[in-house]
Amino acid sequence: xxxxxxxxxxxxxxxxxxxxxxxxxxxxxxxxxxxxxxxxxxxxxxxxxxxxxxxxxxxxxxxxxxxxxxxxxxxxxxxxxxxxxxxxxxxxxxxxxxxxxxxxxxxxxxxxxxxxxxxxxxxxxxxxxxxxxxxxxxxxxxxxxxxxxxxxxxxxxxxxxxxxxxxxxxxxxxxxxxxxxxxxxxxxxxxxxxxxxxxxxxxxxxxxxxxxxxxxxxxx
Amino acid sequence: xxxxxxxxxxxxxxxxxxxxxxxxxxxxxxxxxxxxxxxxxxxxxxxxxxxxxxxxxxxxxxxxxxxxxxxxxxxxxxxxxxxxxxxxxxxxxxxxxxxxxxxxxxxxxxxxxxxxxxxxxxxxxxxxxxxxxxxxxxxxxxxxxxxxxxxxxxxxxxxxxxxxxxxxxxxxxxxxxxxxxxxxxxxxxxxxxxxxxxxxxxxxxxxxxxxxxxxxxxxxxxxxxxxxxxxxxxxxxxxxxxxxxxxxxxxxxxxxxxxxxxxxxxxxxxxxxxxxxxxxxxxxxxxxxxxxxxxxxxxxxxxxxxxxxxxxxxxxxxxxxxxxxxxxxxxxxxxxxxxxxxxxxxxxxxxxxxxxxxxxxxxxxxxxxxxxxxxxxxxxxxxxxxxxxxxxxxxxxxxxxxxxxxxxxxxxxxxxxxxxxxxxxxxxxxxxxxxxxxxxxxxxxxxxxxxxxxxxxxxxxxxxxxxxxxxxxxxxxxxxxxxxxxxxxxxxxxxxxxxxxxxxxxxxxxxxxxxxxxxxxxxxxxxxxxxxxxxxxxxxxxxxxxxxxxxxxxxxxxxxxxxxxxxxxxxxxxxxxxxxxxxxxxxxxxxxx
Numbered sequence: 001x002x003x004x005x006x007x008x009x010x011x012x013x014x015x016x017x018x019x020x021x022x023x024x025x026x027x028x029x030x031x032x033x034x035x036x037x038x039x040x041x042x043x044x045x046x047x048x049x050x051x052x053x054x055x056x057x058x059x060x061x062x063x064x065x066x067x068x069x070x071x072x073x074x075x076x077x078x079x080x081x082x083x084x085x086x087x088x089x090x091x092x093x094x095x096x097x098x099x100x101x102x103x104x105x106x107x108x109x110x111x112x113x114x115x116x117x118x119x120x121x122x123x124x125x126x127x128x129x130x131x132x133x134x135x136x137x138x139x140x141x142x143x144x145x146x147x148x149x150x151x152x153x154x155x156x157x158x159x160x161x162x163x164x165x166x167x168x169x170x171x172x173x174x175x176x177x178x179x180x181x182x183x184x185x186x187x188x189x190x191x192x193x194x195x196x197x198x199x200x201x202x203x204x205x206x207x208x209x210x211x212x213x214x215x216x217x218x219x220x
Numbered sequence: 221x222x223x224x225x226x227x228x229x230x231x232x233x234x235x236x237x238x239x240x241x242x243x244x245x246x247x248x249x250x251x252x253x254x255x256x257x258x259x260x261x262x263x264x265x266x267x268x269x270x271x272x273x274x275x276x277x278x279x280x281x282x283x284x285x286x287x288x289x290x291x292x293x294x295x296x297x298x299x300x301x302x303x304x305x306x307x308x309x310x311x312x313x314x315x316x317x318x319x320x321x322x323x324x325x326x327x328x329x330x331x332x333x334x335x336x337x338x339x340x341x342x343x344x345x346x347x348x349x350x351x352x353x354x355x356x357x358x359x360x361x362x363x364x365x366x367x368x369x370x371x372x373x374x375x376x377x378x379x380x381x382x383x384x385x386x387x388x389x390x391x392x393x394x395x396x397x398x399x400x401x402x403x404x405x406x407x408x409x410x411x412x413x414x415x416x417x418x419x420x421x422x423x424x425x426x427x428x429x430x431x432x433x434x435x436x437x438x439x440x441x442x443x444x445x446x447x448x449x450x451x452x453x454x455x456x457x458x459x460x461x462x463x464x465x466x467x468x469x470x471x472x473x474x475x476x477x478x479x480x481x482x483x484x485x486x487x488x489x490x491x492x493x494x495x496x497x498x499x500x501x502x503x504x505x506x507x508x509x510x511x512x513x514x515x516x517x518x519x520x521x522x523x524x525x526x527x528x529x530x531x532x533x534x535x536x537x538x539x540x541x542x543x544x545x546x547x548x549x550x551x552x553x554x555x556x557x558x559x560x561x562x563x564x565x566x567x568x569x570x571x572x573x574x575x576x577x578x579x580x581x582x583x584x585x586x587x588x589x590x591x592x593x594x595x596x597x598x599x600x601x602x603x604x605x606x607x608x609x610x611x612x613x614x615x616x617x618x619x620x621x622x623x624x625x626x627x628x629x630x631x632x633x634x635x636x637x638x639x640x641x642x643x644x645x646x647x648x649x650x651x652x653x654x655x656x657x658x659x660x661x662x663x664x665x666x667x668x669x670x671x672x673x674x675x676x677x678x679x680x681x682x683x684x685x686x687x688x689x690x691x692x693x694x695x696x697x698x699x700x701x702x703x704x705x706x707x708x709x710x711x712x713x714x715x716x717x718x719x720x721x722x723x724x725x726x727x728x729x730x731x732x733x734x735x736x737x738x739x740x741x742x743x744x745x746x747x748x749x750x751x752x753x754x755x756x757x758x759x760x761x762x763x764x765x766x767x768x769x770x771x772x773x774x775x776x777x778x779x780x781x782x783x784x785x786x787x788x789x790x791x792x793x794x795x796x797x798x799x800x801x802x803x804x805x806x807x808x809x810x811x812x813x
Binding site: 033035036037038083084085086087135137138139140141148149150152153156157160161163164167168171 | 328329331332333335336345346350351352387390391393394397398400401404405409536537540541542543544646
């Protein structure tokens, strides 16, 4: 009879004890937030008890992977305070002593180690499966040896310099050709001097200063 | 005298268009339009164009085409006492050359950085221990961080100098080499380049217009801009800003127009061309502002919706509601609801709850370099295929900037080559470019952007007004409107009609004097000049006063170009006096003195 009462008490007591271990703002617990609709949209699956079980199994796996000696089980992961968001709290008990909680820091290390596997198990990402308090390590920035902008700069400045050199060479060649033409025909030079060159317009004939527009200059 | 001319009148028109249509059309006009009542601003703008812009443009082209010399020679020919006007133009153009190419250097920097899979201004870079984004970037936005930290590496104030930013220096070098390439043969090379620099930006603007109006939320921006607020027309600042915008947009007073026109054939019909170029310039401003505001509307809507999304997530997470209870549309309804049902929990949200306001997003009017490099790049990063749009946009900015730069450098080179101390054109051009490059490196230092802003705000504004005022008075009253009329008739074959006469002799000088007085009053009333210094702790710009030596430098900038005019007049007067007194001693002068 006594044994039967004790057994009854244990049955009632154990979950009550478990309830005491896992509560909102538990010192060794973490809050998990899942955003299924944001991640999967139309293909979002329903979050039910089976999914909760899957979570427990995944967490047990993560704990086993981190502490390679100890055999964690689904019962060691206690969940509570589930909301429709979907969010819940969980704590991890030690496999040897179900009343003892694993400290927060160790749980964090285990989660960090297997974060990628946990995300993939639920088809989610760091942003949609959040462990509040465990910040994801950001990807290291890719630092190429030559910054890409320098490459484009090199191409452009090379092309421009080639253009300038080509222009200078072509004008040099033109000058040489003109000089060759001039020395062959000396008469051209005299004609050029006789023709007035005003502002680059080669006027035909001589420039008669008698018809200069004196009014151009303001009288003082 | 440079031995070359434009190949055909079309090159001249395109050169003027390329020079006048510049960065100001893209980033200053939309800002003014928004500040002064949207669609209503077009009324003072058009009025000032007709009263001030077109007549003065016409006058400068006439002078250049008649005298066929750069600004120094042309003004000396018109009136030897006022030859200093040309000198003042050259000094102002020189200041412009120094700092304007720095904008092109930034455009190159952004252009080269667009060739990456993720645009560098799209996301904050991670900090050294990989826990989160860099602090400064978090407090500001990624686009601001990229501009102020990675592009400029800006210091906290104008006093804190630093080293030269190598990337900027390289881009500035490239910009000057390209300018050299375009002007190496004088207008023979420039004439070919302007076919491209004048027309390609329009192509990009049209592409952007199509892209812009098809973006989500662009209609908000366009509606916001064009909603006329007629009460703004009652304020005098609206009219004054319209006048200054027309004035600076057309590039009057720098001597570039005189220089361009000096390479024309004597009988070129510049009257028609003056009207065409002015109309094209204003039309482009309006067109560009439609594009700018559709992009703006997109950015504002995007930010507004992101804000709503953040508020929605915050509410969902705090109150642990299912994901689909709150949607973007009923966020505000839920805020009221939750405040009513769970007041203590709602109060615990405290400052984290943002207020999302579309009007406030649209109201953040930004002008100048802020608009081009921060706001626009922010809008571009959110577009699909953002790298393509980024490349297109910065190529357009480059072409606009280069086109204006050509005008500035030619304005300096033409008078110098008239003085004939270096006969080979390419050497002269090379020397000028090298000189400007070396001085321009000062703008690539860590405090360089503050000096840039100083040059931008004070280097050309006041001196130009003074220069153009003296120009108009010289041509109409000292040279004489009758002689001017005769010259124009000589070139064009028909007389000045009364529109030009009334505007040039009457209306424009009066408007210019009014503008000039306003500027002086505004400057005096403004107190100590201030600038926006970037504070890296706060992640935003802070209004700071200029230190005394910087204020002295501002005074020097203003005085150095303006005092050319009285100094030259004095010098010429003294020279004539000495000459006259010398002649009287020797012979009886037969020349009427």
